[in-house]
Amino acid sequence: MxxxxxxxxxxxxxxxxxxxxxxxxxxxxxxxxxxxxxxxxxxxxxxxxxxxNVVARQLRTRRSSVLGLRMPPASDGISGQVLDRFLHALTDEAQRAGLRVMLFTAEDDDAEIREYQTLRATTGIDGFVLANTHAGDPRTQWLCDHDVPFVTVGRPWDDGGAPGASTSDDGLPHKVDDHPWVDIDGRAGTRAATQHLLDAGHRRVAFLGWPEGSGVGDDRLAGWLETLTDAGLAGDAVVQRTEDSVAMGAAAANRVLRDDDVTALVCVSDSIALGALAAARELAASRPDRAPVAITGFDDTPVARAVDLTSVAQPVADVAARAIELLRGQLDARPDSPDASTGVAQDRQVLIEPHLVVRATSRAAR
Incomplete structure (x- = not known):
């Protein structure tokens, strides 16, 4: 050359x-x-x-190579770190695939749908990545009705009476929808955490979770309950629900730890687990005769690593890679795509298993 x-x-x-x-x-x-x-x-x-030559490619394919993603509102600084990691991984994977991610904001689902319409009309955006799925989510229905490529990071969480919904063997509602999605298997994560605590000798393992109705939170609770049921310990299971913050986690832990038989806590997030850890340390200082409390979190944030908290790690890079893969599959399969004949069959719903990172806070029972 x-x-x-x-x-x-x-x-x-x-x-x-x-x-x-x-x-x-x-x-x-x-x-x-x-x-x-x-x-x-x-x-x-x-x-x-x-x-x-991106310009030439866009003229040839009539595609913008841009994906839209609504930036969720600011949340707890600890749990928000998971979102930061995901956004970085998604942007990286998109760039590797010759795509770009456009962030936008919206106050609610209806406002987000209006942004879909605007972005499609003004930028010719190719598709969307949806986060924070929930029961009765109108965004997926709109995108399906308008034949817009998209993938959700999170499963459909419609209740048992919703169209297309069904009920699992344990009576927990779920919905198997036809649209592509990628999600973390939260149930598998809390099963691993609970089994780890049982193996360490704990028999009274409580769960600190989010308010009822959170699809993700209820999924994680189900993993804890299934493990206790398998061990024959679900009869006196203790659940304490609270909002996702360190302070609320500490308050919830204080309520649960009034029961001296509770020696371990499975927490739905690292934020709640950090609050529980503070409560457990105060209890240990005021009552040195009480059995120490083992604690696990969920998300494996940098803060969890800093304080030596056992936590369930979410492989967000894998989630991002599969999300981009599913979107590219849809784009390449469209009739106006030059790659329409090269598409390969792939799973449209992907459930990725997390893994437990064991640290000092999940000590063996005394």
């Missing part, structure tokens, strides 16, 4: 010893290219400094 000239698709293909179509596939549908070939092409792209 002549010095100073800009690398093209052809020069990348020559450098990697593949066809031009293979380079195009690596850029647009990498999942259909053999891993070793894909790596060779990516090395050639990096070595040559190749950058696709």
């Amino acid at each position: 002549a010095e100073g000239s800009r690398p093209t698709l052809v020069t990348v293909a020559e450098h990697a010893r593949v066809s031009r179509q293979t380079v195009s596939n690596v850029l647009n549908s990498p999942e259909i290219v053999r891993p070793e070939t894909r790596e060779r092409v990516l090395r050639a792209i990096e070595e040559l400094g190749y950058r696709p």
